[in-house]
Amino acid sequence: MSExxxxxxxxxLACLLLPGILIYMGLHVVRREIIxxxxxxxxxxxxxxxxxxxxxxxxxxxxxxAWSAGxxxxxAVILTLTRPSGLRVPQEAIIGIIxxxxxxxxxxxxxxxxxxxxxxxxxxxxEVLLVRPNxxxxxxxxxxxxxxxxxxxxxxxxxxxxxQEQGRxxxxxxxxxxxxFYVLFGVVVTSFVRIGGVLLVFxxxxxPAVSARLLVTSLPAQIAVGWIVATVSSVVGLYCSYQLxxxxxxxxxxxLGLTLLLVAIGRxxxxxx
Amino acid sequence: xxxxFLFLKMILAVNLLSGLAxxxxxxxxxxxxxxxxxxxxxxxxxxxxxxxxxxxxxTEDPHFVDxxxxxxxxxxxxxxxxxxxxxxxxxxxxxxxxxxxxSKIALGKPGRVLCAEGLALLEVPAIxxxxxxxxxxxxxxxxxxxPMNARQTAKRICDTFSALDxxxxxxxxxxLEDFNKRLNEKMQTxxxxxEPFKGKSLVAYHNSWPYFAKCFGVKIELFLEPKPGIPPTxxxxxxxxxxxxxxxxxxxxVEPYQNRKTAETVAExxxxxxxxxxxxxxxxKGTEVGYIELIDYLVNTLVTALSKERLAxxxxx
Numbered sequence: 001m002s003e004x005x006x007x008x009x010x011x012x013l014a015c016l017l018l019p020g021i022l023i024y025m026g027l028h029v030v031r032r033e034i035i036x037x038x039x040x041x042x043x044x045x046x047x048x049x050x051x052x053x054x055x056x057x058x059x060x061x062x063x064x065x066a067w068s069a070g071x072x073x074x075x076a077v078i079l080t081l082t083r084p085s086g087l088r089v090p091q092e093a094i095i096g097i098i099x100x101x102x103x104x105x106x107x108x109x110x111x112x113x114x115x116x117x118x119x120x121x122x123x124x125x126x127e128v129l130l131v132r133p134n135x136x137x138x139x140x141x142x143x144x145x146x147x148x149x150x151x152x153x154x155x156x157x158x159x160x161x162x163x164q165e166q167g168r169x170x171x172x173x174x175x176x177x178x179x180x181f182y183v184l185f186g187v188v189v190t191s192f193v194r195i196g197g198v199l200l201v202f203x204x205x206x207x208p209a210v211s212a213r214l215l216v217t218s219l220p221a222q223i224a225v226g227w228i229v230a231t232v233s234s235v236v237g238l239y240c241s242y243q244l245x246x247x248x249x250x251x252x253x254x255x256l257g258l259t260l261l262l263v264a265i266g267r268x269x270x271x272x273x
Numbered sequence: 274x275x276x277x278f279l280f281l282k283m284i285l286a287v288n289l290l291s292g293l294a295x296x297x298x299x300x301x302x303x304x305x306x307x308x309x310x311x312x313x314x315x316x317x318x319x320x321x322x323x324x325x326x327x328x329x330x331x332t333e334d335p336h337f338v339d340x341x342x343x344x345x346x347x348x349x350x351x352x353x354x355x356x357x358x359x360x361x362x363x364x365x366x367x368x369x370x371x372x373x374x375x376s377k378i379a380l381g382k383p384g385r386v387l388c389a390e391g392l393a394l395l396e397v398p399a400i401x402x403x404x405x406x407x408x409x410x411x412x413x414x415x416x417x418x419x420p421m422n423a424r425q426t427a428k429r430i431c432d433t434f435s436a437l438d439x440x441x442x443x444x445x446x447x448x449l450e451d452f453n454k455r456l457n458e459k460m461q462t463x464x465x466x467x468e469p470f471k472g473k474s475l476v477a478y479h480n481s482w483p484y485f486a487k488c489f490g491v492k493i494e495l496f497l498e499p500k501p502g503i504p505p506t507x508x509x510x511x512x513x514x515x516x517x518x519x520x521x522x523x524x525x526x527v528e529p530y531q532n533r534k535t536a537e538t539v540a541e542x543x544x545x546x547x548x549x550x551x552x553x554x555x556x557x558k559g560t561e562v563g564y565i566e567l568i569d570y571l572v573n574t575l576v577t578a579l580s581k582e583r584l585a586x587x588x589x590x
Binding site: 003006007008061111112113121127129130132241242245246247 | 318337339340341342343345346349350368369372374503504
């Protein structure tokens with residue numbers, strides 16, 4: 001058992017400290033019905049990484065991070081400009097298009113690079129098992145900053161996602177807060193993708209939020225339930241990954257899915273009584 | 274916050290205790306990165322004196338291996354780590370070794386065996402340039418397909434075992450001698466089998482066979498990949514097909530983790546035969562036993578395919 005702790009300690013800490021903000025943002029995202037926006041932004045950031053690699057930078061150089069941040073910013077601008085109000089297409093369609101085109105463009109770029117396949121697979125499943133202590137701490141620091149911005153401007157962000165009509169009547173510049181939301185969101189998603197991969201980011205974002213919405217209604221309660229769901233699933237996933245020797249990220253994703261299933265069954269049983 | 278620190282302290286305490294307990298067992302605990310090194314370690318150590326764990330599966334690409342928790346466990350308990358070096362495992366081993374925190378297998382320690390060290394590697398690049406594809410600064414790392422390199426590797430492994438387990442060094446030496454004797458005998462047979470096909474050209478998917486080619490006198494200089502590590506592109510395949518037709522090349526070598534469909538498409542257009550090769554014991558059915566059995570399989574399958582090709586040519590009007 002001690003061995004399990006020494007090996008799984010940093011993955012465990014990563015899964016304990018980092019998903020908190022994802023769960024909170026997940027509630028926003030689910031409420032605003034822009035579920036796949038994280039996949040789209042993560043893919044746009046990955047396209048930036050691909051381009052940097054093709055230009056000859058290493059995956060960990062600062063130029064690579066700059067490229068990926070720049071692309072994320074462009075993604076945020078596009079998402080802000082395609083707010084559903086004026087257009088006749090649902091924003092979900094735009095998000096889907098951004099995702100597939102960014103993914104395909106990344107494939108094209110990486111077909112010119114020998115490390116292409118490896119890098120693509122890494123953005124998908126991540127390497128949460130091999131996470132380094134300083135990666136966890138850096139990412140946690142970034143998340144604290146993003147969290148602080150969200151707390152300071154919580155009134156605006158709440159109105160933006162949960163009560164747009166009221167926000168508009170109060171003279172809130174929605175486009176600005178929308179843009180800020182996407183930028184912060186892009187920062188969170190891309191820094192967690194480097195650790196956990198796209199699958200894990202999506203799962204931490206959406207599954208706890210959906211579970212929480214099934215069970216409780218007030219936002220603080222939803223955050224609490226979401227955090228419990230994420231933590232329990234992480235522990236189960238990490239434990240199974242160790243005991244059964246399974247890829248860690250995928251094990252956590254499946255544990256999250258299983259938890260949601262149990263929550264849904266539990267809710268059905270309670271309701272039908 | 275207090276409880277969290279207590280928890281961490283407990284983890285640390287338990288770790289220290291378990292560390293003490295592990296250090297007193299009898300068999301040498303050996304980890305090999307790929308199955309070829311594992312097979313040779315078993316050959317020299319035997320099941321009675323060493324416990325060999327292999328990380329990569331024989332059907333896995335040695336450049337890209339999926340890390341699992343058990344790999345770190347195995348590395349943390351290892352007395353000896355045998356790896357190819359020359360950047361073969363560069364993409365996946367370093368973080369695993371960091372995670373294992375085992376000083377016995379740290380770089381430069383006697384427990385760390387880099388098999389490429391001291392071998393004359395082929396294709397050492399004059400200039401290092403990323404635009405050439407996935408090339409290795411230290412030379413081509415697929416050196417184990419030449420039995421003479423396997424011989425030297427066996428000696429390296431025997432020396433390491435003997436140094437770290439002096440009590441049994443006579444046994445290790447004896448097994449090395451047996452291995453060398455069997456290998457030398459086989460080598461003469463293999464060379465004789467390959468003799469009639471000297472200078473024949475073959476096509477491979479990836480440039481993993483220069484050592485095999487050099488040793489057995491065939492040419493493997495045309496690849497389905499345009500550059501090492503870069504997936505085949507249509508234009509390149511057209512070029513390969515026309516070269517194969519021009520030079521009358523009728524055999525394509527494919528390994529288990531490479532895209533068979535690409536090879537099949539090319540084979541269809543050129544009437545070539547696909548030959549299943551593997552660098553690792555167990556990668557193809559019937560090669561599970563060990564290194565010598567693997568090379569035996571490779572030579573026999575290749576000779577069969579080449580004989581058929583020759584027969585077909587002779588019957589052409």
